[in-house]
Each structure stands twice: as structure tokens, then as C-alpha cells.
Amino acid sequence: MADSSNNNDIFPVTVHRYPGTRKPCAFEHTTTTASPSPPPTGGAQAQTQAPRNALVFIGGLGDGPPAAVPYARAIAAKLAAAGGGSTYSLFEARLSTAFTAFGYGSLAQDVAELAALVAYLRASLKKERVVLLGHSTGCQDCLAYAAASGSDGSGGVVGDVDGFILQGPVSDRExxxxxxxxxxxxxxxxxxxxxxxxxxxxxxxxxxxxxxxxxxxxxxxxxxxxxxGVGGDDDFFSSDLPDDKVAAIWGGLRQPVLIAPSAEDEFVAGHIDVPQLVDKWKKACAPGIASDLSGLIPGANHSVDSPDAQEWLADRVVRFLAALG
The missing domain is CATH 1.10.10 (Arc Repressor Mutant, subunit A)
Structure with a gap:
């Protein structure tokens, strides 16, 4: 049990329930400088301006909100400090594949639930921009979402988002x-x-x-x-993917992407040249899609536990979001 005397263990979130077949929800990080997004109907209205855009965090295998990984709160705080907290707030998606349920889920299931969340953010909370931030296997969700965007699937349309951030993209196979x-x-x-x-x-x-x-x-x-499995539905980031598969994955992106692997990721084998791999991914993107802010997070392990690494990542995230306009 967490020690309640440690203020680092206590932080406010607003829980948003939104329409979906599995009664999904999302946790919005709130701060003293920014009010949570007001409810779509009824209820108390925010005392100050709610952020007009949303950054949606998607955790990896075994993760679950709130604060699935420590840096989520670091990014939320950085967003609140930028522009008085009126630009972006961070939402953590509570997918039905969270925690240990990943074993009987799929990327397609995640995409359908994320599409419902994006629709809620756009229609009910009136968010102007929505950006997806994936950590680890959440990066696979981002690319699967990008591939499905605009098409009918699972009874609904996968609405466009405005950008993607991939932190800790690694090959599960490797x-x-x-x-x-x-x-x-x-x-x-x-x-x-x-x-x-x-x-x-x-x-x-x-x-x-x-x-x-x-x-x-x-x-x-x-x-x-x-x-x-080689060529499995989650096989986006393996270093041995053929060039045509790499081109199909990255060349199909239509929204800007920030690629931020961890420099000291314990889930990446030593023989894999990550900077070279990132360069390959960036070159496979259409011009203007891969952000120049992309790069390895110095001193970071897979979940970016180091405060210095979290600060580096949060700064890149804020700058990437600002560049979206």
C-alpha cells in the first residue's frame, strides 16, 4: 500500500465515462492551474478555462491508469505549465485490455475503444485537437489506429487524430x-x-x-x-522487418509523428542499432510527417523512470504539440 504521507502518491484526476460496448472510461489529469474538461451535460462548470485540446496516453502490456507509467504525470504537469494550462490536458485511456487483460485482447479491439474516446473528446468535450501518445505496446495501438483511420470497423468510424507520439517503441518478438x-x-x-x-x-x-x-x-x-510471430499483427518495430513492410507502415502515416525511444531500454537487444532504426522509420515517412524533434531519450529506461529523462521527454512532447499549431 502506498504511504499516504507522500504527496507524490496523491494526485487529482477526473474520470470520464464515454459511450462504448465495454463501458470504457478515461482519466484526465487535473492541476491547480487548469480545470478539468466540463461535463458534456449538466453538473458544475469549470471555474477557469478548460484546455481546448487533448493528449491521450496509451500504456503498454500490463499497464493500467491512472499514472500507468511515472512520466505521464510529468507530462501532465509540463502541459499545465505551458500556456497557463489552457492548451492541452492529458487523458489516460482505460482500455479493456489494461493490466493483465492484454492476453485476450487485440489491437483491433483497442482501436475501436480509442475511436470511441476520440469521438467523445471531439463531440462531447469539444476538443479541437486530439493527439495519441503511445508507450511501449501503446505505440502499436497508435500505428494500428493510423492504419484504420477513416474506415468503418466494429460498427463505427475511426476518426482522424492530429498527431502521434511513440515513446518506447520496441519489438515484442525481439x-x-x-x-x-x-x-x-x-x-x-x-x-x-x-x-x-x-x-x-x-x-x-x-x-x-x-x-x-x-x-x-x-x-x-x-x-x-x-x-x-513473424508478421503478427503487433509486429511493427522488429529490426528485421523487410523494407516493403517498413514502407507500408510508415509511408501510410498522414499525421505528424514524434518518435522517442529510450536510450537505455532494457527490452532492446544490444545488437540492435536503435538510432539507425529510427532513421529508417523517419525516411520511410512522407515528407513533413516525422518530427525533427524525434530522437532517443538520454538516460531513459523503458518506462522513463529517471526524472531528468522525464523532463527531456516532457519538453519534447510540449514542443511537438506546439508545432501542430
Whole structure:
């Protein structure tokens, strides 16, 4: 249990319930310099001007709001200080795949729920700009959202957003390969593929075929292959992706993107040249899409725990958002 005497453990949020098949919600970080977005109908109105734009944070595997990762609050504070807090506020999406539920979800499910949140922010809260910020697997959600934007899916339209921020984009396939042998990884991926082929995509993987860190909750054959199979639906950031796949992923982006990997990410194998990989991704984007502010976060681990690294990231985020106009 957190020590209630530590003020760092106490922070205000406003919970927004918005329409969706799984009764989703989002947590808006509030500060002393900016009021939360007023409710769409009825209720007390904000005493001061609510931020007119929204930055939506999407956590990675096992994360869940509020404050899924420490730097979310650092960014919220930086946004509040910039322009008197009237420009952007930070919302954390509480997807149905949060915490241990990622094992029986999908990127498509996340995209549908994010689309409902974007629609709520636009229509009910009248936000002028909406930007998605993904951490870790949340980066996959961002790129999946970009690919689906504008198309009908799961009974609704995936509305456009105004930009994307990718923090800690890593390959789950390559990260898992750091902890298990190549033979064991191949065996588990082959088992998942076989289960899918015989109609068992939603069946749970045998626990003994999963790495220790994935055994706390069920993981379906579909989601496991999506994460660790070559060409799986989550396979956006592997260093061995063919050039045509890289071009298809990054060349399809229509909104500006800030790419911010962690310089000391413990989930990236030592043989992977991350600066070179980021340069490849940027070059695959159409002109003007990849932000010049993109770069590795100095001294940062995967979740950017260092205060100095958080400050560096928050500064880049604020500058990127300001450049959107």
C-alpha cells in the first residue's frame, strides 16, 4: 500500500465515462492551474478555462491508469505549465485490455475503444485537437489506429487524430527472444499458429510454452502469435522487418509523428542499432510527417523512470504539440 504521507502518491484526476460496448472510461489529469474538461451535460462548470485540446496516453502490456507509467504525470504537469494550462490536458485511456487483460485482447479491439474516446473528446468535450501518445505496446495501438483511420470497423468510424507520439517503441518478438531460447520461442509461436489454424484462436496458450513473465493471466493463441510471430499483427518495430513492410507502415502515416525511444531500454537487444532504426522509420515517412524533434531519450529506461529523462521527454512532447499549431 502506498504511504499516504507522500504527496507524490496523491494526485487529482477526473474520470470520464464515454459511450462504448465495454463501458470504457478515461482519466484526465487535473492541476491547480487548469480545470478539468466540463461535463458534456449538466453538473458544475469549470471555474477557469478548460484546455481546448487533448493528449491521450496509451500504456503498454500490463499497464493500467491512472499514472500507468511515472512520466505521464510529468507530462501532465509540463502541459499545465505551458500556456497557463489552457492548451492541452492529458487523458489516460482505460482500455479493456489494461493490466493483465492484454492476453485476450487485440489491437483491433483497442482501436475501436480509442475511436470511441476520440469521438467523445471531439463531440462531447469539444476538443479541437486530439493527439495519441503511445508507450511501449501503446505505440502499436497508435500505428494500428493510423492504419484504420477513416474506415468503418466494429460498427463505427475511426476518426482522424492530429498527431502521434511513440515513446518506447520496441519489438515484442525481439524482447521475448532476449529471455527464451530461439527453439522455445519458435515452438510457442508454432503452437499458436497451429491452434489458430484449427479454429482455436481464442483458446488459451499452454502455460508451459509461455515465458515466466506471461503466465500470470491467460494469453490466447491469437494474441501470442500477434506478439511473437513473424508478421503478427503487433509486429511493427522488429529490426528485421523487410523494407516493403517498413514502407507500408510508415509511408501510410498522414499525421505528424514524434518518435522517442529510450536510450537505455532494457527490452532492446544490444545488437540492435536503435538510432539507425529510427532513421529508417523517419525516411520511410512522407515528407513533413516525422518530427525533427524525434530522437532517443538520454538516460531513459523503458518506462522513463529517471526524472531528468522525464523532463527531456516532457519538453519534447510540449514542443511537438506546439508545432501542430
Amino acid at each position: 524482447a521475448v527472444a532476449m529471455d527464451v531460447s530461439a527453439a522455445d520461442l519458435a515452438r510457442s509461436a508454432e503452437c499458436a499458429a497451429a491452434m489458430i489454424a484449427r479454429g482455436g484462436k481464442d483458446d488459451a496458450m499452454p502455460r508451459d510454452l509461455l515465458p515466466e513473465g506471461f503466465r500470470a493471466a491467460p494469453v490466447t493463441a491469437y494474441r501470442w502469435f500477434s506478439l511473437v
